[in-house]
Amino acid sequence: MTPRSLPCSRAALSLTFAAVALGCVGEVRTPKGVPQPPGVEVDPCAGVPAAPSTAELKRLTVTALTAAVTALTGVGPDAYAASLPALPAPNAFDSERANRGASLQYTLGLFDAAERIGRAAVATPAAQARLLGCTLADGPCGLDGARREANTRAFIARLLAAAYRRAPTAEEVDELWATQASVEADPYEGAGRVVQAVVQSPSFLFVVERGEASAERDDALLLVPDALLERLALALWGELPDASLRARATGWELGTASGVRAAADEMLDDPRANAHVERMVGQWFRLAQLPGLSRTQALFPTLDAELKRSMQTEALALFDGALERGAAFTEAYTARRAVIDDRLAAHYGLAPVGPGFRSVELGGHPTRGGLFATAGFLSVSNGNRDHSNVVKRGNAVRQLVLCDDVPPAPPNAEAMGGGEGDLHARPDCAACHVRMDPIGKGLEGYDAVGAEQAHAGPTLGRVVGRDGFEFSAGPGLGAEAARSSQAHACVVKQVWRWSMGVRDTDAQRCSVEGLRATFVAQGLSLRALVLAFVASDTFRFVLPESP
Amino acid sequence: MSTPRLSRRTLLRGAGAAVALPFLEAMAPRSARAQAAQAAPRFITFFIPNGFHAPLWTPPEATAAGVTTFTTTRWLQTLLTPDAGLPDLALTDLNALSGLRGTGDFDPAFNDSHGAGTVNFSTAAPGDRYRGAYGKSVDIVARDFFKARGALDTPRDSLAVAVQNFESPDWFRHYYASWAGKFQPAPTFSDPVRLYQELFAASGAAQGSADALRRTLARRKSVLDFVRSDVTRLNAQLGASDRVRLDAHLHGVRELERRLMAMSPNLCGPPPMNPYSQPSQYDAWGRYSRKAELQVELFAYAFTCDLTRFGSFLYFGGGETGGPDEGFLSQRWPQEDWQQHNQAHAIAPGQHRDGDVHYDVMNAFTAEHLKWFRVLLKKLKAATAPSGKSLLDESLVYLGSEMGYGPTHSLESFPALLAGKAGGALTGGRAFDFENRQHLGNLHVSLLQKLGVTSPRMEQDTPTSTRTLYDTPLPAL
Known part of the structure; x- marks a missing residue:
């Protein structure tokens, strides 16, 4: 395996460098395999490349879901948020909770929410015009009469392309046309039924991350540009990429670390990043x-x-x-x-x-x-x-x-009684x-x-x-x-968890340490940390999926 | 006109020397046919925390064989208290049990009796601290038995409801009375708004014509057809671990479809109480009692309107309950941490008697818990089953706790109350004391037996080398 570039310039340090360098305070960094003088500490992370992440099917958080629904249909969360169950685990980020999968309770709540969204999306002529993209009274996209099938199919194709972030298949369009035509006499209620089906379908609710082989690494796949853009948008804005971002992204080099960094730098200037x-x-x-x-x-x-x-x-x-x-x-x-x-x-x-x-x-x-x-x-x-x-x-x-x-x-902790002295003396209590x-x-x-x-x-x-x-x-x-260096590392871990929806693992310890060093070297700048993270192999590369 | 029964000889005479004959339903013994056609019984488990102080629960005359003449102790008397507008309960509606054992955590370094006891209540084993039960709870065992036989045709398989104010992954075992399988808690509704939505969203508008409901069901089914297709299409593109994640979503879709298929126009209109209009009355700390009232109302409704036949109701094990805004807590008591569990452990040795403030507060919670249990039983008693008997007579309700008596933390001397007659399989009006010679698992087997489950057993896949298994009922029940 060839050496990889690391966020902290450890590779630049030599054996004789026994003092401070670029925030690696008090530590001696020695490249792997190079003998070191006695008494010199070996950095176990020296030469260890950033560990890739796993490409997991990720469910949209409530934030991303509501933003996407509003963008697709114009329906705001007030119309349906009460239907979505609050998920447990108050000490986890909502991105982590979403990644724990869809519980039965969530799916049932989503079913109810989708029905409300479908109704609200076509509740008034103004809502219908917003959904279908024209003024219905004289617009070309109305669904009445002889225009119903052609215009409904066109609407379905546009909705699916936006919702699924890809071109729809003819089969999908046919199936949705049949879904609403068979149960709705009113074409606009039919359009609402289409919305109801799409916003609870997994192609909308889940983000699939795909990678491809890259010359940079032979042990992981480089996320394809669309997947990387989605990961960036969810990590930095909490939303899926909108049409405007996708248009801007055509001018970005998302296949390179520097390109991703530059893209993220632009995105961090958007008010959505602060939010x-x-x-x-x-x-x-x-x-x-x-x-x-x-x-x-x-x-x-x-x-x-x-x-x-x-x-x-x-x-x-x-x-x-x-x-x-x-x-x-x-x-x-x-x-x-x-x-x-x-x-x-x-x-x-x-x-x-x-x-x-x-x-x-x-x-x-x-x-x-x-x-x-x-x-x-x-x-x-x-x-x-x-x-x-x-x-x-x-x-x-x-x-x-x-x-x-x-x-x-333990819930019976208070029953054990005793003051501080007791708690610090009892072996089963003292450790904590x-x-x-x-x-x-x-x-x-x-x-x-x-x-x-x-x-x-x-x-x-x-x-x-x-x-x-x-x-x-x-x-x-x-x-x-x-x-505190531990507190600095904690900032890194929290940004990692928030962005990825999973905790760092033991195998990624060196990746965290590398980011911590960069965070410190850059004056504890959150922006610098985020940019370093998204440009890292952890963010850009994924391990191959098991068949 | 009686249905003629065919004899094998009749069939042979007509068909000549046929050797293998088709099994005709009419030839099946009457009892087997009746059993095959039997609809699922009604079974409810009801969990309240911190047990009972024995003098307030166990009649001194109680024996392992059961007695029909006994002192009506305080908590039994609480159940007999009249409530305006509801029928009274009688001792013949009830069986009082004491002296059952549970099983502690398998890791001796781990001492979370409340959590272990909560899972013991319905599974006869302690469960894993962070992941929960090692297998199905008794209500789910019963439910699945009847479901496998096609005897479950209600809109919902089961319903799990809880009264609690917050959740923490640290106390995972405390939150669930129903377990669908190993480490799989059943979806549990702790929010009256969501419970209300759940009962009515799936059933559609309970008002309106049957025709309107059929149209609603058709629409919903068509939507789910598309969603299921999308799951199938996406599944084909995913790797193994991602397919597992998607499976959970598919499971939800299938459950929705099943409920729609089972739906029929519901003759019950929604109850007059609508939690949507009253969130401020129950969604804050200190509204424990009001939330319990709403949850019991909806839970009872699910049974009286035959939306389900199996359910569990849980009061979070002595957890956060709020302050002296609660009507059932006396304003005379000092304002401190109103948590039954903490009050139970604050009782000094020798002070387990009326007049001690901690003892009084602990018991005030128990009285409150039993009050809403009593209301539930009375709502069942007020409803009439298709047989013409009261729904309570047709049901079996199991009240229990996570330990005998909260301050002791002991997993012995569990109390239990059985209410209802299980359609005639259970005789009421008795008091038992098993003196810790019987396990909760044996009680669970008895319950399954009374419900009509054949070869009843409670089996848990525990960390020990052998499976924990109970297949022997309580001898005298």
Whole structure:
């Protein structure tokens, strides 16, 4: 196997290079097979090419599905979203949940949703005109009378081409014509029936990824341009490519890493990319759960829907500009300003800011500043407890900031009783609690809804482990997380999971490490990370499918 | 006019020296024919968490052989409480069981009794923590028996409903009472809106003429025909692992088709309660009771209108239930973590008695759980089966829990209640105490036997080297 180019320029390092180079801080990189002097650490990932991904049949996420339905039919999600069942696994991205396959419950819900979409698509003359592409009163595409068959077939062919992202077959057109003609006397209700069938058919709902042999690698297939474009659009925008993107893509070199990188660079300037990043951080840090936050009303009388929305707005605003060139992702962790309204100002004990949301400078405020000091994060990380909970918060930081897979507590954990000393002494409890509780202690200065609370004793938090650190309150945690290599790797993993809908595997460890090195070398730029990822072999290549 | 029966001699006389004769349906013994024509019975499992404190449940007179004269303990009395507009239950509608055993987790390092117990309730084995049951639950075993014999002709094979407020993959075993197979939970509806849609979307508008319904069914079938064709076309282009993913979608399509085929104009109109108009009353924390009311209403409807014959109802095992907004929790109690499970474990030793706040709160939940179970039974009792008897008499309802008594975490002394007469196969009005000499699996076998399942057995493909198997019923039931 010939050496592959890697995102971090390890290949440029020589044996004598024992110090810092391009962000490979404190590590010595030695090409494979080259003897190294005693006492020198060998980088196990040196010379290891980025691992390809697998080409899996992927179901559209709800975001992609609703965007595609709107583009095809003009029907917005309000008409049918209630039919789609919420999928379990609140700690997974919705791209991961979609990739777990179609449960029976989902298929049944989709059936109902499709019926509503079909009805809505032809509910009014305006909707019919939008669907069929002309003003029906005098337009050439009307379905009445003698024109019905020819124009319906033409409509079916156009709909299928757009929905299936390929040219339809004559068999498919014939079958859909027969489907609606046999049961609908009214031609426009027939068109609605066609829509109903198409939006629940697997050729629309699933993305098939195809690769072809390439001179670049002999162990994997290069995604064909259409498949790569779909992967890019879903990863960067959360949607399937629309007609405009497909038109632009004809001028892109999607067969090369540099071509993919250039295409992605253009796409990241689109507002849809920022919206997709907002969805990602909303799910990642559980901010999307804020509207459903539950607390005992009598204990938290000011916690209403409006305050929850404000919390969410403040936390998400920290990631505005995350895709800008030169911006560091971890600025959200260390920000010394906050975007708040009067409700949050009162919640934090700050001076009123006036109408709407304003950016407020926090200076050296000891307990406010950055994501981990926001009421939003502090609330969702506390679970559904009415009192601050060191275990819940510690667990949240472990999972969400450090990507530690902490085993879940058994439901009878509380029955075991005992205070911290007991939990840290018992062998069946200590392994987890010594990793979680000290973190939560550092956030004990905040109550269950992120307001400050009086707390006896020190609130110094501690992350144990090889890259451990101590911190004080939310800003302190943010500062340390911004420096932590484990937290950097966690950003890489989360971007990977979000984009691909699957977790990185052990076999892809070196790929993750390579991306982490690039992320650090590029000043913790999310944009640089994303561009490096989509240009990597992991994104562009797939393993051959088993027959 | 009676149907003449042919004898083999008659046939031989007429056909000469024929050696092999066709098996004519008319020649089959009457009992076998009757069994072949028997429609599926009605069977419901109903799970409530944290068991019962024995003094509040087990009559002191109860024995393994069963007694008909016994003290009506607190929880039995709760079931006999009148409800306005519904018929009263009688002790003869019920059988109270105590002293059954379960099986703990196969990994001794793993101690999640609640999860293990929840799966024991319906499968007689603990299941895998993250993947669930090792095999079918008792309701699904029964359902599949009758389905295989063509005796299931309702729009739905079965219906699984739950009352819970959130899900976590960590507590997977706690969420399901029905298991379609190993590691396969049955689709379970925990949202009244979705349950309402499920019951009415598949059946079409229950209002309107039969002709309108036939047109609706025809339309839906034509759509599914196309979807199925598309699945077949796409399948031909995929590799092995992708075909497996697509199979799940195809399974859903086939299930939809089957339901449409089984549909007939539904004489029941939709219930007056419509959860679409009331989401704020149940979709937030602290609306546990209201959600239970809606779920029981719809669940009962599915049986009284013969939309299904098999179902399970589960209250999430002592999980998050909300705050003192709940009407059934007294405002006098201190406002703290309102979770039955946590309250159960907060009871200090020696304080398991009325007056202890944790004990009282734990029991307030049990009373609430039993209240909605009681309402379900009464709705069945109020409905009339085609036989002319009450639907409850024609049904078998199994109430159970995940352990004997929540604070103990013991997988012994499981309580159970059987309601209904299973069409005459079960006599009511008895109390049993099996003193932990019988396993839940034996109870499940008894249930299957009462339902008419031949060679009943509960079999689970567990991590141990032998399959867990129960094929012996409770001796005295």
